[in-house]
Amino acid sequence: xxxxxxxxxxxxxxxxxxxxxxxxxxxxxxxxxxxxxxxxxxxxxxxxxxxxxxxxxxxxxxxxxxxxxxxxxxxxxxxxxxxxxxxxxxxxxxxxxxxxxxxxxxxxxxxxxxxxxxxxxxxxxxxxxxxxxxxxxxxxxxxxxxxxxxxxxxxxxxxxxxxxxxxxxxxxxxxxxxxxxxxxxxxxxx
Amino acid sequence: xxxxxxxxxxxxxxxxxxxxxxxxxxxxxxxxxxxxxxxxxxxxxxxxxxxxxxxxxxxxxxxxxxxxxxxxxxxxxxxxxxxxxxxxxxxxxxxxxxxxxxxxxxxxxxxxxxxxxxxxxxxxxxxxxxxxxxxxxxxxxxxxxxxxxxxxxxxxxxxxxxxxxxxxxxxxxxxxxxxxxxxxxxxxxx
Numbered sequence: 001x002x003x004x005x006x007x008x009x010x011x012x013x014x015x016x017x018x019x020x021x022x023x024x025x026x027x028x029x030x031x032x033x034x035x036x037x038x039x040x041x042x043x044x045x046x047x048x049x050x051x052x053x054x055x056x057x058x059x060x061x062x063x064x065x066x067x068x069x070x071x072x073x074x075x076x077x078x079x080x081x082x083x084x085x086x087x088x089x090x091x092x093x094x095x096x097x098x099x100x101x102x103x104x105x106x107x108x109x110x111x112x113x114x115x116x117x118x119x120x121x122x123x124x125x126x127x128x129x130x131x132x133x134x135x136x137x138x139x140x141x142x143x144x145x146x147x148x149x150x151x152x153x154x155x156x157x158x159x160x161x162x163x164x165x166x167x168x169x170x171x172x173x174x175x176x177x178x179x180x181x182x183x184x185x186x187x188x189x190x
Numbered sequence: 191x192x193x194x195x196x197x198x199x200x201x202x203x204x205x206x207x208x209x210x211x212x213x214x215x216x217x218x219x220x221x222x223x224x225x226x227x228x229x230x231x232x233x234x235x236x237x238x239x240x241x242x243x244x245x246x247x248x249x250x251x252x253x254x255x256x257x258x259x260x261x262x263x264x265x266x267x268x269x270x271x272x273x274x275x276x277x278x279x280x281x282x283x284x285x286x287x288x289x290x291x292x293x294x295x296x297x298x299x300x301x302x303x304x305x306x307x308x309x310x311x312x313x314x315x316x317x318x319x320x321x322x323x324x325x326x327x328x329x330x331x332x333x334x335x336x337x338x339x340x341x342x343x344x345x346x347x348x349x350x351x352x353x354x355x356x357x358x359x360x361x362x363x364x365x366x367x368x369x370x371x372x373x374x375x376x377x378x379x380x
Contacts, residue, residue, distance in 0.1 A: 118308035186338050186341070186377070
């Protein structure tokens with residue numbers, strides 16, 4: 001790999017997010033992203049099929065990681081703990097090296113665009129289906145499996161929002177644990 | 191109102207759902223819906239702005255009912271119990287007179303069409319935001335308010351799926367209570 005293509009993916013992501021925030025997702029063409037990153041369009045298409053994949057390309061890997069981790073969690077764990085036990089390593093692998101500013105830019109771009117917002121909801125819904133499958137594979141019956149999967153995704157989504165909004169140095173993992181800890185007092189335990 | 195327009199809305203809904211299932215949402219024009227219902231296009235547009243509103247028109251009323259009922263639930267209830275106390279009357283008012291076969295047709299049509307699926311997810315997400323607002327109005331802090339609202343919508347969605355799929359005569363309310371009953375053990379052991 002030529003020296004000027006070092007970390008090409010990361011440079012393309014950073015350039016694309018900056019441009020999307022500055023001028024709006026629909027206004028940006030791939031040539032501008034490549035130019036801002038100091039790379040060619042051809043290099044862009046080696047990493048992404050289109051500009052939308054800059055926003056959603058990594059979510060497939062997160063999905064696979066999560067489902068594997070839930071399937072492999074200790075068999076004695078109750079459903080929601082198995083989901084949390086899946087999210088923790090997936091978050092550690094997938095998010096701990098991502099700059100929070102980029103996560104913030106990604107959220108801003110998606111929230112400002114109806115089509116991208118819909119896409120994000122579809123992705124989260126498919127993540128929840130994947131987790132429910134993994135739980136059923138652990139012997140969890142319905143509707144408990146779907147319920148635990150959906151609650152896990154909700155906790156993750158809220159933790160992500162709080163991580164993005166906060167200014168202190170708590171990690172996404174810290175926020176995940178904090179939101180997960182809020183579940184018990186939500187319901188009367190008669 | 192002329193005699194042949196009695197229950198025009200219900201007849202138009204039934205005709206539209208039948209046609210959407212038979213030939214697909216995109217293939218159907220309003221003139222066919224009106225014809226199948228034995229009514230005019232003009233009558234159709236007195237009740238709906240377009241054919242998509244046949245599927246989503248009532249969800250605004252459900253949303254308003256729910257938010258009011260959560261806001262008015264006894265102030266001593268923990269957040270999730272307040273959400274459930276909101277869903278119960280809203281379901282009773284909004285669903286108890288709806289034929290299950292129509293709910294089933296509606297689900298089939300939406301599941302077969304990416305644009306409608308996205309629309310449904312957006313509606314559920316906005317319902318969750320409305321419920322979280324109502325909970326914050328009751329003094330519930332974040333992230334507990336958003337968490338309880340999202341979990342409530344999940345319980346409703348799963349109960350609706352089970353109601354539609356089941357052949358016995360349990361009502362949507364019965365299914366809601368059954369799915370809600372599965373939450374306690376999930377959360378208690380988390």
